[in-house]
Amino acid sequence: MCKRLYNYKTGKASYKPYQIPIVHSQNFQIPQGKIVFYANQFSRGNVILGEVELASNHDQECSVSLISPNKDIDFHKQNKVHSVLFAIDPDFNGHTYSVSLRFRCGKNVRSKTVVLSLRDRAFPVLKVKLQLGKYADRSYLADKPELLQKIAEQNIRINSVWSRLSDPVRQFGVSHPRSVHRVTSSFYMQRSRLVYNQGKLVGSASSRHYGVDLWGDVGEPVFAMLRGRVALAEEMYYQGKYIIIDHGQGVFSEYMHLDAIHVKKDDIVEPGQRIGATGKTGMVMGAHLHIGLRIRGMFADPLSLVGLPIR
Numbered sequence: 270m271c272k273r274l275y276n277y278k279t280g281k282a283s284y285k286p287y288q289i290p291i292v293h294s295q296n297f298q299i300p301q302g303k304i305v306f307y308a309n310q311f312s313r314g315n316v317i318l319g320e321v322e323l324a325s326n327h328d329q330e331c332s333v334s335l336i337s338p339n340k341d342i343d344f345h346k347q348n349k350v351h352s353v354l355f356a357i358d359p360d361f362n363g364h365t366y367s368v369s370l371r372f373r374c375g376k377n378v379r380s381k382t383v384v385l386s387l388r389d390r391a392f393p394v395l396k397v398k399l400q401l402g403k404y405a406d407r408s409y410l411a412d413k414p415e416l417l418q419k420i421a422e423q424n425i426r427i428n429s430v431w432s433r434l435s436d437p438v439r440q441f442g443v444s445h446p447r448s449v450h451r452v453t454s455s456f457y458m459q460r461s462r463l464v465y466n467q468g469k470l471v472g473s474a475s476s477r478h479y480g481v482d483l484w485g486d487v488g489e490p491v492f493a494m495l496r497g498r499v500a501l502a503e504e505m506y507y508q509g510k511y512i513i514i515d516h517g518q519g520v521f522s523e524y525m526h527l528d529a530i531h532v533k534k535d536d537i538v539e540p541g542q543r544i545g546a547t548g549k550t551g552m553v554m555g556a557h558l559h560i561g562l563r564i565r566g567m568f569a570d571p572l573s574l575v576g577l578p579i580r
């Protein structure tokens with residue numbers, strides 16, 4: 270795993286080892302047992318791994334769940350440790366974040382709220398405006414009803430994947446999605462693109478970047494980040510050759526603009542398994558991997574998974 274560094278004077282690349290982020294933890298002792306939260310940084314937009322080890326008098330008959338607005342999320346029990354992944358909304362403002370858990374021991378149900386302390390996190394603004402050609406021309410799709418229909422159908426298929434809440438998948442660690450680490454566009458960056466109409470510049474539009482762009486020439490390997498089941502593997506209009514992996518409990522990773530897809534729908538993939546190759550298919554300006562992470566509908570920084578002690 271290397272980080273490619275460019276010397277802009279000579280145009281030559283050099284490599285330096287990629288540093289796996291240091292993982293921080295916050296611990297709580299409660300009557301039901303011990304709770305530990307892990308994160309690369311406790312801040313908005315990041316993933317948090319929650320683990321509960323129940324006290325021995327609670328261990329046998331108790332279950333733990335995360336109290337969430339729509340539906341409680343059951344922790345996954347593995348070797349006496351109950352675990353769950355969740356993310357802090359990138360739009361969240363505040364220095365503390367409350368996490369409420371429900372403990373069910375037979376007929377006895379208790380809930381407990383613990384408070385995490387958060388660090389500030391600002392998301393950068395990209396100064397340069399993106400040039401996306403036909404993808405940013407309002408007139409391009411206007412006279413293509415069949416293509417519009419196709420895009421609408423693709424969106425329905427994608428949204429049906431996002432809405433799933435599959436059973437937990439037993440995890441065996443996390444992999445970086447690339448063998449070279451070079452971020453060309455970071456998570457939740459504010460970006461604007463030039464907007465055209467019939468080839469004429471008419472203004473610009475701004476949006477957030479819901480993933481991370483990682484540099485990669487056409488054909489370089491792309492690896493699955495976590496263990497999971499391939500939920501979608503096909504070419505789409507905006508995403509290009511596109512893979513979504515379902516990691517269970519509403520956790521998904523997505524890989525866009527691929528040159529090649531090496532897996533098919535319903536395959537079980539392992540972290541670090543080669544699933545495709547970087548490319549420039551779909552709405553891109555050049556070859557790269559767009560990697561995204563979605564946890565029960567919320568986008569989070571996919572690189573904040575790397576280094577978490579997921580087991």
Ligand SMILES: [Zn+2]
Nearest residue numbers: 480481482559
């Ligand atoms: Zn991107």
